[in-house]
Amino acid sequence: MAECEMCGENVPRLIKARIESAVMMVCEKCLKYGTPVEKKREAPKTVILPTQPARPRPQSVSKPAVSKTVSRRESDREMEDTFLIDGCGEAIKSARERIGWTQDDLAKKIMEKKNVLSSIERGALMPDLKTARKLEKTLGIKLIEKVQ
Numbered sequence: 001m002a003e004c005e006m007c008g009e010n011v012p013r014l015i016k017a018r019i020e021s022a023v024m025m026v027c028e029k030c031l032k033y034g035t036p037v038e039k040k041r042e043a044p045k046t047v048i049l050p051t052q053p054a055r056p057r058p059q060s061v062s063k064p065a066v067s068k069t070v071s072r073r074e075s076d077r078e079m080e081d082t083f084l085i086d087g088c089g090e091a092i093k094s095a096r097e098r099i100g101w102t103q104d105d106l107a108k109k110i111m112e113k114k115n116v117l118s119s120i121e122r123g124a125l126m127p128d129l130k131t132a133r134k135l136e137k138t139l140g141i142k143l144i145e146k147v148q
């Protein structure tokens with residue numbers, strides 16, 4: 001129960017009304033002396049759009065080129081852990097002559113230039129691992145040793 005501010009009557013419900021210049025809580029009967037103050041309309045909720053809509057993160061499409069990196073690293077490591085035997089040039093030369101190939105023959109088989117092979121045989125040039133492997137395979141000799 002609430003008391004009407006106009007007539008003092010206890011009523012179950014008071015209505016906010018503007019009577020003359022005052023705003024009073026009045027009963028329904030007293031409401032006729034004034035005008036009901038309209039219930040303040042709830043301001044429409046402001047929908048604040050996020051400046052950056054939460055979008056699902058695009059999944060990285062490009063796969064990291066792991067295989068290439070790994071294989072290269074392994075190759076590098078292999079280079080670090082391996083070395084060519086002493087006198088590998090001589091070993092190549094003697095193996096080649098044993099088979100009866102000319103430098104030209106062998107150079108073609110390992111797809112190297114003859115002068116490169118010549119330098120390797122003289123010991124003036126160390127074959128790279130790839131070439132050494134080819135020489136090993138082609139001549140059936142051992143040129144590469146692993147560092148223990």
Ligand SMILES: [Zn+2]
Nearest residue numbers: 004007027030
């Ligand atoms: Zn009243």
